[in-house]
Amino acid sequence: MTRSFADRPIDDALLTELCDDALRAPTAGNTQGTALVVLTDDPDRAAYWEASTDAAWRARSARFAGLRRAPVIVLVLCEPAAYVERYAASDKANSGLGEGVEVWPVPYWFGDAAFVAMGLLLGAAAHDLGAAFLGAFRGVDAIKEAFAIPPTWELFATVLLGHPDGGDHRSASLDRTVPRSSRLHFGGFSARSA
Ligand SMILES: Cc1cc2nc3c(=O)[nH]c(=O)nc-3n(C[C@H](O)[C@H](O)[C@H](O)COP(=O)(O)O)c2cc1C
Numbered sequence: 001m002t003r004s005f006a007d008r009p010i011d012d013a014l015l016t017e018l019c020d021d022a023l024r025a026p027t028a029g030n031t032q033g034t035a036l037v038v039l040t041d042d043p044d045r046a047a048y049w050e051a052s053t054d055a056a057w058r059a060r061s062a063r064f065a066g067l068r069r070a071p072v073i074v075l076v077l078c079e080p081a082a083y084v085e086r087y088a089a090s091d092k093a094n095s096g097l098g099e100g101v102e103v104w105p106v107p108y109w110f111g112d113a114a115f116v117a118m119g120l121l122l123g124a125a126a127h128d129l130g131a132a133f134l135g136a137f138r139g140v141d142a143i144k145e146a147f148a149i150p151p152t153w154e155l156f157a158t159v160l161l162g163h164p165d166g167g168d169h170r171s172a173s174l175d176r177t178v179p180r181s182s183r184l185h186f187g188g189f190s191a192r193s194a
Contacts, residue, residue, distance in 0.1 A: 002130025004066030022119030033082030
């Protein structure tokens, strides 16, 4: 992830291409219940940071200035009800998943939104751009209100895009090492590790 961006925009055509490509990610039942809201104007980006952070954090965070310079903020959204409606259709009705969000063992709307977010990250990397994935756990209601996101839509994540300026502060998360052998298994979870 890049958390320190240069104050330089991304080419408009490239940004559209990155978003179009990301939205080609597969969706369950081809529901296509995912969407992006792309913020590039400074007042919109300012409103995003205002909604998603508080003044005390902005004042003390060593990272805020570098994040704030990101020229593009992409909100990655999904609409659970669209999936329920899709799976109530005749070709999917025998799944039982058309009965409501609560019967879904795996909420595919979030998986599909993750595919879209991953598409943005991969597209950015392919074009030597920087990207950061920000979890949606602060100020979600304020973000939805600021950008007129309808109540049926969920904010899955935010992806920042831009040009890295090389000024990143090393993330403490990078010190975590989980051995590959405990994550890659052949023939059953603990049968044989790589
Ligand atoms: C679901 C998810 C949520 C994340 N949330 C945040 C976040 O809120 N802020 C942040 O700076 N990084 C966030 N990250 C980025 C991870 O910290 C980062 O991917 C990890 O430390 C590995 O670093 P790398 O992506 O640079 O290799 C998130 C990543 C994922 C997959």
